[in-house]
Amino acid sequence: IVGGTPGNSPWTVSLRDRKGNHFCGGSLVNSKWVISTKQCFSSCYVDLTGYTALMGTLYRNPKQGEPGMQSIPLTKIVCGPSESHLVMLQLETPAQFNERVSQICLPPERYIVPEGTMCEIAGWGETKGTGDEFVLNVAQMSVMSNKDCNEYFRGRVRENEMCTSSFQGGVGACERDYGGPLACQNSDCWVLEGVIIPMRRCGHPGQPNIFIRVSIYVDWIKKVMEM
């Protein structure tokens, strides 16, 4: 996260490869499922042996036995509808919810989150020197309409994507944040409105951030969890 500060995001998980390295983010949408982006995985049939989701800690390299930390193997990957760039990852055992680990809400189907809504992104990825990569960083941003966003991206932003406003100081997600959440406030809770996907540049001054619009795929998410 470029331009963020250390923060708390109990639904954000760190996806770990076989060597235990953090390589992407994800969001807990219930105790057994994490949503992330397909861009982080080599295929819809990748062998997930040795891959895990780490949660309940603010540190990228937590000490063994850190209280509240949970590391759960991933057992299944389900690819979302084409163009969604989303994947659902099943946990081998349910995550234990507590003050450090919780699930994020899903928006209503095909809902358009209003412009100006306060949101935040979270991740342990590249900070480009603007923060400490060894703790979870969070950055606040507000929703920008696709219409306005398309002015900057000259019409390339699609309906299944959404944008947040740009900052002259440059704020945004970066390497190893991909798959993490864009969580937006809704009265007293947080809703997963977007999923971080790779962009041409990250934290580029004046550039809005683009995310996959989760509400388009809530029906698919629920179907996977039910099936």
Added chain:
Amino acid sequence: HRSYLNDFQRSEGRELVLKPWNADRLILLTEISLEKCAQRCSESHDCRAFNYEARPVPTCMHLPWVEDGTNAEVKRNVNCDLYQKKVYVRKCIVGKGEDYRGKVWVTQSGRTCQQWWSKFPHDHRWTPNPTNGLELNYCRNPDGDPIGPWCYTTDPERRYESCNIPRCKDEVCITCNGEDYRGQVDHTVSGRECQRWDQQFPHQHIYQPEKYPDKSLDDNYCRNPDASPVPWCYTTDPEVERENCDISKCAEAPARRHRSSYTTNCFRGRGEDYRGKVNETTSGIACQRWDAQKPHEHPFYPNTYECKGLEENYCRNPDGSEAPWCFTSEPEMRTALCLQIKRCADDIEAEDCYHENGKNYRGTVRKTRKGILCQKWSVNTPHVTKINPKTHPDANLTENYCRNPDGDQHGPWCYTTDPKTEFDYCAIKQCAGEKPPIIETSAQVIKFNECGKRDDRKVTTRLR
């Protein structure tokens, strides 16, 4: 610090079955560990292999033969692993081949070997015994001759001749950095013996065979699971954790042919075959040239990894990372993924189209977008169906045709015949010019109760 298992080549889920006529020469041991079983076989001259079953009771059966089709045969047995002494199954030699116990009996010029017990046509001083391996007329090297295994010949004009048994380091050569090497070299360049990959002593390591099934981390053979410049292994020397192996490079470099799997404007899988010209990271930092060592020193020399396409400063994946990457031109950032390169769509061609959300689709496509055959709606294997002709009688759930009984906004789908994929969307696209409506609802009326709660006060207390 070496394991007796180092003497053996393991065949998982296999057992050696002797022919009826020689099955009486078996030695059965129970309640014995695998290592002990191997030790006793190693120390016995009659034992050339053993079957080992860990469950229900650890059972070890010593065998006087290896798989050769005449005296013994290998059969599948998921409860059993077969261990055969390498010297009897190896088709190549290590060092001078003094321990070669293969069954070649012809010399390099094609002459038949003389039986070792015979003194005719050539008299000699070697006498077979249970330990020197001078069996029948097989090539052997009882006197440590540098030419390797040899034999006396049945040609009166030629007393003896080499059998030209290949050295293991030459028998299977390597291309590029040898990550595909599956040969039987089990010593390092300095002659240290390799540690077995499925053991954690004397060196603990992460490359456990079951975690890296695609790396063929067999026994203690040299392998290259981490994209090192050449195959290597952990060694049985406690002082030396790992060392490269000395394996010949194939004489000719693979011809620079344009592999059909190479892609240039997207990448498949981990992107090992990406050969495009993107040369900056996702965050827009220029990549460092592969043939440069500044600002970052690295082991990925283009001529060592000649099959990885390490040209210029293009994003590449020479080491099996998750996606194409490069060393960056910024001293503070050593490497970065190039995840802005699109993944190639691995959907197959759409075979039909549907209107609106496809709820009324009645076509006969029965394949998913990945080309997997659909499961019949009326059966429950491999997947138990929650949606079927009984639950949705009007949805025309016939055969295994793609349908949309639940009005899924993303189109017709089916259960799949792939046990790992419950359901998937079909190789059908929306008919031209149609888009599902976006519904603007006000979330204010929606109440969320068990989700999205966070206690913001505690962050500082949890930071060290």
